[in-house]
Amino acid sequence: MTLLSVENLTVAFPGRRGTVNAIEDVSLSIEPGEILGMVGESGAGKSMTGAAIIGLIEPPGHIAKGRIVLEGERIDTKSPEQMRRIRGRRIGAIFQDPLTSLNPVLTVGDQLIETIQTHLKLPRAEARERAIDWLRRVGIPAPEARIDTYPHQYSGGMRQRVVIALALCAEPRLVIADEPTTALDVSVQAQIIALLRRLARETGVAVVLVTHDMGVIAETADRVAVMYAGRIVEVGAVADVLNAPNHPYTEGLMASIPRIGPRPEILPQIEGAMPRPHARPPGCAFAPRCPNRMDVCSEQRPELEGSAAAAVACHLKAEVPA
Amino acid sequence: MLGFLIRRIIQSIFVMLAVALIAFMMFRFMGDPVNSMVSENATTEERDEVRERLGLDQPIWVQYGRYVARAAQGDFGLSWRNARPVSTLLAERFPATAELVLVAAGLSLLIGIPLGIFTALRPHSFLAQSLQFLSLIGISLPTFVTGILLILVFSVWLGWLPSFGRGEVVDIGWWSTGFLTLSGLKALILPSVMLCLFQLTLIMRLVRSEMMEVLRTDYIKFARARGLTNRSIHFRHALKNTLIPVITIFGLQLGGLIAFAIITETVFQWPGMGALFIQAVSFGDVPVMASYLVLVSLIFVIINTSVDLLYAVLDPRLRVDGARASH
Ligand SMILES: Nc1ncnc2c1ncn2[C@@H]1O[C@H](COP(=O)(O)OP(=O)(O)OP(=O)(O)O)[C@@H](O)[C@H]1O
Numbered sequence: 149m150t151l152l153s154v155e156n157l158t159v160a161f162p163g164r165r166g167t168v169n170a171i172e173d174v175s176l177s178i179e180p181g182e183i184l185g186m187v188g189e190s191g192a193g194k195s196m197t198g199a200a201i202i203g204l205i206e207p208p209g210h211i212a213k214g215r216i217v218l219e220g221e222r223i224d225t226k227s228p229e230q231m232r233r234i235r236g237r238r239i240g241a242i243f244q245d246p247l248t249s250l251n252p253v254l255t256v257g258d259q260l261i262e263t264i265q266t267h268l269k270l271p272r273a274e275a276r277e278r279a280i281d282w283l284r285r286v287g288i289p290a291p292e293a294r295i296d297t298y299p300h301q302y303s304g305g306m307r308q309r310v311v312i313a314l315a316l317c318a319e320p321r322l323v324i325a326d327e328p329t330t331a332l333d334v335s336v337q338a339q340i341i342a343l344l345r346r347l348a349r350e351t352g353v354a355v356v357l358v359t360h361d362m363g364v365i366a367e368t369a370d371r372v373a374v375m376y377a378g379r380i381v382e383v384g385a386v387a388d389v390l391n392a393p394n395h396p397y398t399e400g401l402m403a404s405i406p407r408i409g410p411r412p413e414i415l416p417q418i419e420g421a422m423p424r425p426h427a428r429p430p431g432c433a434f435a436p437r438c439p440n441r442m443d444v445c446s447e448q449r450p451e452l453e454g455s456a457a458a459a460v461a462c463h464l465k466a467e468v469p470a
Numbered sequence: 471m472l473g474f475l476i477r478r479i480i481q482s483i484f485v486m487l488a489v490a491l492i493a494f495m496m497f498r499f500m501g502d503p504v505n506s507m508v509s510e511n512a513t514t515e516e517r518d519e520v521r522e523r524l525g526l527d528q529p530i531w532v533q534y535g536r537y538v539a540r541a542a543q544g545d546f547g548l549s550w551r552n553a554r555p556v557s558t559l560l561a562e563r564f565p566a567t568a569e570l571v572l573v574a575a576g577l578s579l580l581i582g583i584p585l586g587i588f589t590a591l592r593p594h595s596f597l598a599q600s601l602q603f604l605s606l607i608g609i610s611l612p613t614f615v616t617g618i619l620l621i622l623v624f625s626v627w628l629g630w631l632p633s634f635g636r637g638e639v640v641d642i643g644w645w646s647t648g649f650l651t652l653s654g655l656k657a658l659i660l661p662s663v664m665l666c667l668f669q670l671t672l673i674m675r676l677v678r679s680e681m682m683e684v685l686r687t688d689y690i691k692f693a694r695a696r697g698l699t700n701r702s703i704h705f706r707h708a709l710k711n712t713l714i715p716v717i718t719i720f721g722l723q724l725g726g727l728i729a730f731a732i733i734t735e736t737v738f739q740w741p742g743m744g745a746l747f748i749q750a751v752s753f754g755d756v757p758v759m760a761s762y763l764v765l766v767s768l769i770f771v772i773i774n775t776s777v778d779l780l781y782a783v784l785d786p787r788l789r790v791d792g793a794r795a796s797h
Pocket residue numbers: 161169170171188189190191192193194195196197206209424425
């Protein structure tokens with residue numbers, strides 16, 4: 149059974165200049181144990197999609213349309229208390245900055261034990277055993293001693309390991325990792341990604357991995373979803389999307405990645421900027437920047453067509469089936 | 471931690487020596503005290519005798535040294551007004567002020583913190599908005615005006631509470647307490663309300679803004695993303711981070727309460743140290759004024775040091791740094 153499916157999800161923010169949709173008509177699905185990469189430039193709506201899935205959209209934002217189904221059960225209509233029980237227990241989350249994600253006045257152990265005890269009704273001693281075990285699994289040396297220390301006594305990379313332990317300690321089936329390495333030293337980034345990959349394999353947890361790093365996507369993800377201006381424009385197996393992108397935006401994105409081998413003199417860049425949510429054009433949001441623009445592109449919005457294994461939202465592809 | 475404590479104590483000693491110097495200088499600026507103590511037609515011998523009895527015939531530095539040495543033993547000399555030991559006068563008045571300040575400080579915390587938490591968690595509720603508005607009034611109204619209004623409403627119009635004095639007090643050793651009699655408790659209400667009002671609104675507003683700030687932090691968002699209960703997020707994760715800065719401000723304000731007590735004691739004719747000080751000022755009774763200054767400074771120093779220590783206990787980041795520094 150599909151672990152999570154998001155169907156035609158729109159998140160709206162009412163504001164003074166009218167309502168803006170942070171994300172529009174987003175559909176995606178993820179299978180158990182799968183790693184789904186998510187890319188797109190800043191403001192595309194990656195974090196907002198994650199926030200909607202865990203039910204933590206900041207008011208006045210709200211889900212205006214669509215559904216979120218977790219293991220066959222619709223969760224976007226659940227009460228705040230029911231969603232609270234799902235967060236941590238069935239869907240975990242990892243955020244960008246490990247330096248600020250941990251409470252400075254509580255020990256690492258306190259934070260782990262509380263999370264475990266909130267979701268799994270275990271006596272404290274047993275929860276503590278599990279907490280130590282989790283610290284060991286994420287690669288903290290001497291976890292029996294480190295468990296009673298405070299976050300500021302850990303380095304950035306070690307703190308992100310603790311964050312990962314916290315996200316996984318109540319054994320969720322899905323974890324949303326929103327740029328888990330962006331705030332870390334380059335030397336530490338690879339270790340954290342390797343750790344995530346290893347834990348995903350060991351525990352069978354599915355991961356939505358948001359990142360700007362195509363290299364990470366290439367090595368880690370099974371499939372990748374490309375977002376642009378609040379919508380998913382392309383989805384597919386990593387090898388397909390990276391080697392034979394279907395959407396002109398994805399093409400531009402791939403062309404702008406430096407590759408190993410003979411270097412081109414300049415990296416091509418996509419001209420222009422992504423439109424802000426309140427200024428999206430009526431047709432395809434990428435049309436103003438698109439090298440292959442057609443008349444229909446600025447009039448009619450292309451729908452995401454295809455299967456979960458390969459889909460694209462582009463008039464070009466609809467007209468000329470590959 | 472121990473190193474920190476020793477450093478603070480040494481600092482405090484220097485602060486107190488400086489304060490003692492200022493207090494001592496007051497004696498020099500008030501003219502010849504002997505004039506105000508003897509009758510106008512006293513003979514020179516009579517004047518000299520008084521001068522000698524009060525130790526005013528010695529060189530200045532000897533006088534300062536003796537002043538410090540005596541003050542350290544709790545001997546502040548004799549009042550120029552009624553020739554009683556100043557330490558006795560202060561000891562008589564200290565319990566009244568201490569009880570007043572204690573009750574006012576307790577009220578401001580007991581009411582201010584919950585109100586601050588409430589207004590932070592429900593910022594858009596009608597009650598929270600009204601409280602915010604009222605606190606603005608509370609912070610801008612001069613305290614003596616609130617005191618007089620309180621007297622007008624609760625003493626003059628309603629006649630529920632006394633407008634002056636401490637009521638009946640019970641002596642326990644040298645300490646006289648108003649806590650044990652009904653009239654003593656009733657007499658405490660209006661002055662302590664007046665005294666705490668400013669502090670209370672300050673604490674409420676401070677807790678509110680700190681708490682709202684903390685609730686926006688990443689670690690609170692991450693705590694929510696882990697499905698922790700609201701109760702734990704608000705009262706365990708957020709409150710502790712909120713109260714750390716609040717404690718410092720409260721400690722500093724506690725000293726302010728003792729200073730403000732002068733006004734309250736005057737409005738309510740409260741027989742505390744503040745009233746004693748005002749009396750001393752009007753009589754030019756320098757030993758009492760100077761000793762009040764020294765005593766209040768000592769209380770300030772003790773409070774500030776305790777606040778720093780408490781801060782280090784509450785904030786693990788400081789605790790470890792302190793430990794490192796002491797190695
Ligand atoms: N509180 C809010 N009110 C209104 N609009 C918002 C709010 N939060 C986010 N948005 C909008 O939602 C859109 C998506 O933002 P989101 O944070 O999901 O982008 P992102 O893809 O995660 O970008 P980044 O790579 O910078 O993290 C943005 O256009 C942003 O302006």
